[in-house]
Amino acid sequence: MPGYDEPIEISNFKLFIELIKTFITGTGEITSDELGLDANLRWKSELHDGIHDWIAGYGLDLSGQEGYCFVAPRKDIYLPAHSVMMGNNSYAGHIPGITPAYVSAVTVRNILYPALIFANQNRDVTTTDLMNFPDGRTWTTNTGDTYPVYSSRTIKYLFSTHGRTFEGHCFWVAHLERMNDGASVYYYSGHGTGGSGQSHQYIQDSHSNYPNQEWWDGWRGYEYDNWRTPRKGGWTWYNPEPPNLYDIIHYDHVDGNYENLRSNAVFYMSCSTAEQFGPMVFLDHGALLFYGNSGTGVCPQADLQDDWFFEDAIGYGDPIGIAYSKTVWLHQRDYTTGDPTAMYGPSSRHATSPNTTVHCIYGDPNLIIYSPEWTSPIPVD
Numbered sequence: 097m098p099g100y101d102e103p104i105e106i107s108n109f110k111l112f113i114e115l116i117k118t119f120i121t122g123t124g125e126i127t128s129d130e131l132g133l134d135a136n137l138r139w140k141s142e143l144h145d146g147i148h149d150w151i152a153g154y155g156l157d158l159s160g161q162e163g164y165c166f167v168a169p170r171k172d173i174y175l176p177a178h179s180v181m182m183g184n185n186s187y188a189g190h191i192p193g194i195t196p197a198y199v200s201a202v203t204v205r206n207i208l209y210p211a212l213i214f215a216n217q218n219r220d221v222t223t224t225d226l227m228n229f230p231d232g233r234t235w236t237t238n239t240g241d242t243y244p245v246y247s248s249r250t251i252k253y254l255f256s257t258h259g260r261t262f263e264g265h266c267f268w269v270a271h272l273e274r275m276n277d278g279a280s281v282y283y284y285s286g287h288g289t290g291g292s293g294q295s296h297q298y299i300q301d302s303h304s305n306y307p308n309q310e311w312w313d314g315w316r317g318y319e320y321d322n323w324r325t326p327r328k329g330g331w332t333w334y335n336p337e338p339p340n341l342y343d344i345i346h347y348d349h350v351d352g353n354y355e356n357l358r359s360n361a362v363f364y365m366s367c368s369t370a371e372q373f374g375p376m377v378f379l380d381h382g383a384l385l386f387y388g389n390s391g392t393g394v395c396p397q398a399d400l401q402d403d404w405f406f407e408d409a410i411g412y413g414d415p416i417g418i419a420y421s422k423t424v425w426l427h428q429r430d431y432t433t434g435d436p437t438a439m440y441g442p443s444s445r446h447a448t449s450p451n452t453t454v455h456c457i458y459g460d461p462n463l464i465i466y467s468p469e470w471t472s473p474i475p476v477d
Contacts, residue, residue: 137439140429148181161187161418162185164187170190175454178190178456179454179456183431185432187420187421188457189458189462191459191460205382209384210473212358213470214472215358215359216279216359217278218277218279219358219468221260221278221279222261223262223265223274223279223283224255225265225282225284225295226251226285227342228285229285230246230247235443238427245399252264264314276356282361283364284362284363284364286342287367289346291369294347295342296343296345298343350377360383361466365389365398369390370387370456371391371456375388385416385459385463388455389456394446416457416459416465424438425438428443
């Protein structure tokens with residue numbers, strides 16, 4: 097979807113004159129964007145304004161930041177519909193519907209989460225699959241401020257706060273065991289493989305540079321296909337060819353091997369996953385929610401945004417919708433305000449950022465992630 101990197105201010109009369117000069121004399125000063133091809137802004141602003149005004153028409157637009165939750169089949173609600181409602185003025189989530197019973201199950205799981213999470217015997221454990229991650233690169237936000245991005249170490253720290261036990265894995269078998277035994281939070285950072293699955297490190301033996309040595313599982317991915325320690329640079333990206341091999345685990349395989357996930361909150365930084373099979377596979381197996389991006393995950397922009405999101409949601413205990421929405425204007429376009437800083441800042445002007453970084457929250461956007469400091473609710477008769 098075409099975007100533009102500065103506001104377009106041109107009257108219809110001036111546009112008409114410049115069009116004539118352009119097409120007849122070749123001397124007009126006009127660009128294709130001035131013809132209205134900032135479709136990203138125009139289309140998504142119309143989408144936001146239509147939803148907002150419809151809700152306001154019922155007298156439900158009160159003071160402060162509003163929370164929206166769409167309850168409908170994914171095929172009936174286009175993915176950007178709830179993403180455009182995330183920003184300084186509002187935040188949103190989506191309860192995906194397949195059948196009325198499925199909607200009820202996911203809704204009840206979110207409402208009763210403060211009690212249900214105590215049925216997860218390993219609720220104090222957090223886990224990750226950090227395959228691709230930035231470690232030391234920088235990103236400039238829409239304010240012009242530049243920040244270093246050390247995602248893996250940031251995630252490891254935050255996932256260890258408040259008495260949590262952090263377990264990072266890069267082997268599928270180790271990850272599978274942890275998920276089936278139980279965890280309260282899972283974060284994946286890596287290739288989305290076109291939204292078809294997730295990636296893990298191969299267990300290397302005969303075809304590695306150390307033919308008689310199996311790899312150890314690492315808390316984050318290895319640097320090369322040579323049985324070295326988990327990498328620290330983060331920019332040796334895995335690809336499906338030597339020497340940076342990764343194992344693609346298709347979601348059919350994930351679906352066939354996961355058991356009851358016991359209200360595990362699932363977060364993803366990967367391309368296309370939120371618009372494909374992943375969210376439903378996790379929710380089908382009893383996950384609490386799914387958070388991720390449906391387009392391309394711009395690295396390290398989306399990683400930095402996730403880092404800040406986890407700081408508020410995991411570190412400070414903010415509701416997930418509020419934790420995410422508060423930094424939208426720094427990284428991408430905020431359609432809830434239309435503020436020029438968010439629309440035309442350096443992060444939003446990135447070649448792909450305004451078009452493909454479409455975050456989705458499948459679950460209650462007001463939900464607060466479990467902390468080991470919680471106490472089990474007293475049953476009500």
